[in-house]
Amino acid sequence: MSSIPMSSIRPLMPQRIEEAHSRLDGVIRPTPLIGSETLDRIVGAHVLLKPENLQKTGSFKIRGAYNRLMTLADRQKSRGVVAASAGNHGQALAYAATRAGVTATIVMPTTAAIAKIDATRSYGQSVVLEGVDYQEARAAAAKMCAERGASFIDAYDDAYVIAGQGTVGLEIADEVAPDVVIVPVGGGGLIAGIAAALALRAPNAEVIGVEAAGSPQLSASLAADAPASIGRPVDTIADGLATGRIGAIPFEVMRGRVKRAITVDDFEIGEAVLLMLERLKLLAEGAGAAALAGALKLKDELKGKTVVLVISGGNIDINLLDRIIGHGLVKVGRLFRVAVDLRDRPGELGKLVSVIAATGANVRAIDHDRTRRDVAIGGARVMLELETRGPAHIEAIREQLKTHGYNFEVPALG
Numbered sequence: 369m370s371s372i373p374m375s376s377i378r379p380l381m382p383q384r385i386e387e388a389h390s391r392l393d394g395v396i397r398p399t400p401l402i403g404s405e406t407l408d409r410i411v412g413a414h415v416l417l418k419p420e421n422l423q424k425t426g427s428f429k430i431r432g433a434y435n436r437l438m439t440l441a442d443r444q445k446s447r448g449v450v451a452a453s454a455g456n457h458g459q460a461l462a463y464a465a466t467r468a469g470v471t472a473t474i475v476m477p478t479t480a481a482i483a484k485i486d487a488t489r490s491y492g493q494s495v496v497l498e499g500v501d502y503q504e505a506r507a508a509a510a511k512m513c514a515e516r517g518a519s520f521i522d523a524y525d526d527a528y529v530i531a532g533q534g535t536v537g538l539e540i541a542d543e544v545a546p547d548v549v550i551v552p553v554g555g556g557g558l559i560a561g562i563a564a565a566l567a568l569r570a571p572n573a574e575v576i577g578v579e580a581a582g583s584p585q586l587s588a589s590l591a592a593d594a595p596a597s598i599g600r601p602v603d604t605i606a607d608g609l610a611t612g613r614i615g616a617i618p619f620e621v622m623r624g625r626v627k628r629a630i631t632v633d634d635f636e637i638g639e640a641v642l643l644m645l646e647r648l649k650l651l652a653e654g655a656g657a658a659a660l661a662g663a664l665k666l667k668d669e670l671k672g673k674t675v676v677l678v679i680s681g682g683n684i685d686i687n688l689l690d691r692i693i694g695h696g697l698v699k700v701g702r703l704f705r706v707a708v709d710l711r712d713r714p715g716e717l718g719k720l721v722s723v724i725a726a727t728g729a730n731v732r733a734i735d736h737d738r739t740r741r742d743v744a745i746g747g748a749r750v751m752l753e754l755e756t757r758g759p760a761h762i763e764a765i766r767e768q769l770k771t772h773g774y775n776f777e778v779p780a781l782g
Contacts, residue, residue, distance in 0.1 A: 384531035421682025429460035435532030452506035455484030457523040462491035481685035524557030525615030537565025547673035552658035556618030563625035578662035580604035595619040608655030642696035653684035
């Protein structure tokens with residue numbers, strides 16, 4: 369927790385953000401806003417992306433981590449620092465600590481993405497795996513601090529961390545006077561800092577938080593008018609949003625400045641990841657794409673406005689990305705999965721493949737199973753995964769299968 373008294377958090381925050389801005393000069397990479405005609409057309413607004421996925425260590429977290437580290441006294445630095453992280457905060461603190469010559473230990477949940485664990489270690493600091501989620505990792509990190517006399521660097525519930533994240537808001541206001549800024553929300557540090565910065569630099573901007581359906585702590589906190597926990601295990605592909613609670617300090621900073629929470633599910637997040645990758649050539653992790661998912665959900669009320677989407681990070685696990693791409697291609701009709709029943713005799717599979725080939729579809733994968741309990745003796749079930757050109761092409765394939773007398777079914781997306 370921050371050493372600043374809670375009653376002074378809001379009055380001091382503008383000054384802390386300006387100090388952080390000076391402290392981070394030459395350390396972070398200021399990320400310029402990126403326009404997109406594609407998103408302008410889809411959303412019906414002037415959409416600008418704040419690409420913190422291009423930031424050092426792959427997310428906005430370096431801003432808060434470095435700023436907090438530099439506010440420690442020399443004796444605190446000599447005892448080392450400890451943090452809990454699902455990935456991005458840990459990478460940022462490891463990088464910052466190595467740069468500053470400070471020893472750091474990052475406690476990550478055992479469920480953290482392998483890519484994020486490896487990346488954190490690559491910055492030259494220690495990684496310890498404890499707990500099944502962020503909150504359990506945080507408890508283990510707090511215990512470690514007590515045993516070692518080390519300083520705990522919170523991922524979001526710290527005034528100096530929030531001030532560092534608030535420099536994102538300063539950079540936005542330096543480039544544009546937005547009508548709406550949409551920010552992904554986990555523990556609340558990023559949105560609190562941005563809201564505080566924009567309150568001075570762009571006071572007419574509405575700041576909207578986007579949360580994951582599997583970790584809806586912002587809506588719970590706004591409803592209670594107090595920082596709240598969701599009271600159940602988190603469950604979302606957006607691990608950067610999966611904190612399960614809003615921090616007390618972030619909520620105090622954002623109180624009255626953030627009034628709305630938009631909830632998006634994993635399918636909506638996945639579609640946003642795929643849209644950014646395919647149309648904008650930007651790779652975002654689940655949390656990073658949440659703002660776009662929120663904008664797509666709000667597009668009817670965003671029409672004609674200048675909208676900034678904060679793309680908070682790009683450190684996505686490649687295996688997860690593969691699943692997201694597969695789901696997305698199925699949903700938009702670029703990938704068609706179909707199960708076909710055949711007689712189990714020579715030449716039948718070849719005939720089926722010839723029918724498929726005649727439609728112009730490409731077979732991406734095929735599974736031939738004659739031992740399923742729901743398949744008659746003397747029969748076989750063939751599962752085909754086909755690369756297609758869209759919904760009309762899929763309909764043509766279905767018609768060809770019917771014309772040739774095949775019994776088939778389309779497995780539910782899930």
